[in-house]
């Protein structure tokens with residue numbers, strides 16, 4: 001069976017590229033084991049990362065300047081947006097695509113073989129996501145969705161809050177609170193282990209979240225809807241037709257990939273590569289940044305993020321989004337210069353690959 005573009009995997013990455021290829025008039029075949037799977041995670045992104053073509057009604061909440069707490073409070077001068085996940089999925093229409101509910105068994109750059117015995121040829125985009133594996137650091141989180149009516153007004157929007165009012169001991173791996181609106185009526189409070197190998201368990205995160213919220217005057221009833229997060233932040237390979245998490249678009253320091261996939265969809269749908277020499281160098285630097293993060297002692301983590309969130313917004317943006325090599329290097333140098341000497345040694349040795357995993 002010959003197709004023009006074959007997209008394996010209908011997560012945010014595959015669906016975005018299929019949608020944009022269809023919009024550009026390319027015949028598209030999509031293959032997913034469960035093409036009708038409804039996405040349920042709460043996705044969010046920085047507003048400046050999102051492509052102009054995205055339907056604005058997919059945004060459920062916009063925060064002009066979220067807060068980060070490390071050793072002190074930082075105002076992040078960057079607009080943050082939370083998706084209406086169902087609306088995002090619906091907006092990435094697949095009208096006109098041939099949709100195969102099948103499992104891709106062998107995926108090459110121009111041929112796919114499926115479990116049902118189909119052999120499809122054409123330009124292949126492999127967006128099958130990333131499987132969990134013991135050698136891959138993971139992000140885990142435990143969140144609850146709370147009605148605003150049950151809360152005091154004026155709850156802060158917290159991109160990351162590393163304060164220790166969650167009951168974690170000084171030598172235990174830290175976790176942070178993520179607190180964002182899901183719309184006008186609800187807030188998500190999520191205790192998050194940014195990256196761990198192994199990552200903190202849901203039970204630990206749940207206990208920390210309960211304690212932290214209680215310390216802030218919020219008592220959970222136990223009936224709140226729950227969101228559980230667990231996915232690899234390491235792995236994925238650039239190039240070779242891979243895209244999304246499979247294609248190394250997961251940011252190693254945040255776990256985010258959805259906005260990167262949306263904004264790169266047109267490039268990939270047009271058959272072009274994302275992976276310039278500069279983009280590969282940025283990926284290598286960010287992976288080194290994750291090695292440093294994994295090597296930090298628990299008490300050093302907030303020190304590191306304090307230096308990061310003190311950076312000008314343009315440095316933060318360069319490190320977190322896109323593939324700006326000069327900006328990424330400048331951000332890393334600025335953090336390095338700002339942290340104390342002991343932490344600098346840890347960062348230097350892990351960035352250079354002398355220690356760390």
Ligand SMILES: Cc1cc2nc3c(=O)[nH]c(=O)nc-3n(C[C@H](O)[C@H](O)[C@H](O)COP(=O)(O)OP(=O)(O)OC[C@H]3O[C@@H](n4cnc5c(N)ncnc54)[C@H](O)[C@@H]3O)c2cc1C
Pocket residue numbers: 008009010011012013014015031032033034037041042043044045102103104105127128129130227228229230231243244245246250255256257258259
């Ligand atoms: C609760 C939660 C909250 C999150 N929050 C955010 C966030 O705020 N921002 C953000 O950017 N990221 C967030 N993430 C991470 C995000 O989910 C992933 O980065 C994203 O889903 C990766 O998209 P993807 O399309 O590359 O892969 P996936 O979403 O993993 O999709 C892969 C698709 O491929 C299909 N597939 C797999 N193998 C095969 C096969 N052999 N044959 C056919 N089909 C196959 C699967 O069925 C699936 O549909 C969150 C994750 C969770 C769990």
